[in-house]
Amino acid sequence: MGRPKSKVMMVPQGSFFQRFPQTPAAKVLLSILAAVIAFLVRWLLNPALGSYVPYITFFPAIAFSAWYCGVVPALLTTVLALLAAQYWFVSPVHSLRLAGPEQLAALLVFLLVSGIIIAISELHRRRERDLRVARGELELQVEQRTVELNAANQSLRDLTSRLLQLQDDERRRIARELHDSVGQMLVALNMNLSALGGDIERLAKTANTVKDSTSLVESLTSEIRTISHLLHPPLLDEAGLASALRWYVDGFAERSKIKVDLDIAADFGRFSRELETAIFRVVQECLTNIHRHSDSPSAKIRLTCSANDIRVEVKDRGIGIAPAKKMAMETTGIPGVGVRGMHERLRQLGGNLDINSDGNGTCVVARLPISSSTSTAAA
Ligand SMILES: Nc1ncnc2c1ncn2[C@@H]1O[C@H](COP(=O)(O)OP(=O)(O)OP(=O)(O)O)[C@@H](O)[C@H]1O
Ligand SMILES: [Mg+2]
Known part of the structure; x- marks a missing residue:
């Protein structure tokens, strides 16, 4: 049995995101879009947050990219998030320069957390893919067994019909044989006994026995006839x-x-x-x-x-x-x-x-x- 070519779909069957195209270009576009949305949310929160937790809104965007788009688009989201946060939300703003060791530490923590998110998502994606492949193989096996079962059923039906036909033919043959051989012989025997009965009529006792035998043969003939006719009228x-x-x-x-x-x-x-x-x-x-x-x-x-x-x-x-x-x-x-x-x-x-x-x-x-x-x- 050939291994089925599985189309690797990381999103659950019937999910909302399945309606989006699954091409690499579409995934890259989605990861950029996630980064942009995270940026806009952080920008809206800026009056309240200032330069405090500059990366906070980007984590969901990275998690989404890693879960839905894959490792490379998630890395792209991470890089975009890093640049955007550094440029717009970390002071000095409108510059990519790091002002001190705290900012470097925050940046490293951001990169570490992003890496963990991407790694966990990737592990999850791989496990799902393996499960999907295993399920495909199982379905194929079930299909094959169903085909075999159908074929076995069909041959059983053919066999039954053939048996019924043979049974009819055999009954017909036995009926004919009974009629042609045993039946004819009994008729001949009956005739002999009748003749014999006439010859020895004077011997009353013997004649009675012969009469009994004749009636026995007659019943036997009629019984054989009935059986033969019941087998095949x-x-x-x-x-x-x-x-x-x-x-x-x-x-x-x-x-x-x-x-x-x-x-x-x-x-x-x-x-x-x-x-x-x-x-x-x-x-x-x-x-x-x-x-x-x-x-x-x-x-x-x-x-x-x-x-x-x-x-x-x-x-x-x-x-x-x-x-x-x-x-x-x-x-x-x-x-x-x-x-x-x-x-x-x-x-x-x-x-x-x-x-x-x-x-x-x-x-x-x-x-x-x-x-x-x-x-x-x-x-
Ligand atoms: N007219 C009937 N009234 C009551 N029970 C019936 C009647 N016809 C069939 N059955 C029930 O259905 C069962 C199956 O019938 P079926 O003719 O297939 O088998 P069977 O008569 O027992 O054996 P056979 O293989 O010799 O025909 C019977 O054993 C009997 O219990
Ligand atoms: Mg019956």
């Missing part, structure tokens, strides 16, 4: 979201004994595969959550489609999400991946998810924009 690709949802909701209501009301227009159009899959998975996850967490006796699903977007609302009348859990979900993402997955799916498609929950139930609302690439002609 073929209706979703073939007949569209409305039919797939109706099929899924009926099955869910029967298995869970939760009364589900599905409100979707009969002419709900067809959309891209990603969009329909995302909506189906959101409804699936919401109903699973209602069954697992809500204790609700019923659920209501409503899908509406406007010119620009699709709105999916899944509501229950259960116990709601406890505030502590809600807080944990918002901050750490714990406990489950269901809600996080829904957020991620919708974000990938430019949509968003809102969850409102209280003691009277939970309402999940998903919104998805419809772009020309995601909507297709009605099936």
Whole structure:
């Protein structure tokens, strides 16, 4: 990391003097101006002070020059102050001559005090400059860490989206495999058993066992079919979201004994595969959550489609999400991946998810924009 070029500003940030130019010439001019103002003040006080404390008003001018303008302009102010005081306020006036050892001692004290003021100011300026440089370096490091963090976040998002896509593909593949291999074999076995059942009908006892086996195989076939369809409902690709949802909701209501009301227009159009899959998975996850967490006796699903977007609302009348859990979900993402997955799916498609929950139930609302690439002609 390169050391940042720090512009040495000795005045505090936002100070009144920052509005003045910071060039060396401007600083020299300011130091002369300080000396002139100090001279005028001392001149106004002259009727009262006479030749007493001739340098007194010049100390603030030197302190100002040393603090704001730097060593060289402060030395210039000191020299001007010395000459002005000597010429106008130390007797004999209008002369630079020293009248005695007291005047020499006063002059030396003036020079000593001025030197101390300049030295202290310079030390202060240097410390401030070092602090400023250190702060610049720290800010640069923070910036760099922020960039790295953003990059890490981005790659995490990409990874999540890729994982979700892979999960969908894998479910589709397993569903097809189950249907094509195990499903077909079970059909063949069923046919064999049926034939065998006909042949040995006379042996009633054996026939009964075979009948039992046949019904077992039938249940197994239907179970495999259900699992395969739940993993990826073929209706979703073939007949569209409305039919797939109706099929899924009926099955869910029967298995869970939760009364589900599905409100979707009969002419709900067809959309891209990603969009329909995302909506189906959101409804699936919401109903699973209602069954697992809500204790609700019923659920209501409503899908509406406007010119620009699709709105999916899944509501229950259960116990709601406890505030502590809600807080944990918002901050750490714990406990489950269901809600996080829904957020991620919708974000990938430019949509968003809102969850409102209280003691009277939970309402999940998903919104998805419809772009020309995601909507297709009605099936
Ligand atoms: N309808 C609901 N009613 C009550 N609590 C809910 C509801 N939906 C979600 N929650 C709460 O929100 C938490 C997070 O839900 P999320 O779906 O992310 O995780 P999960 O269901 O626990 O696990 P999974 O990763 O299998 O989905 C749940 O643990 C549950 O406490
Ligand atoms: Mg869940």
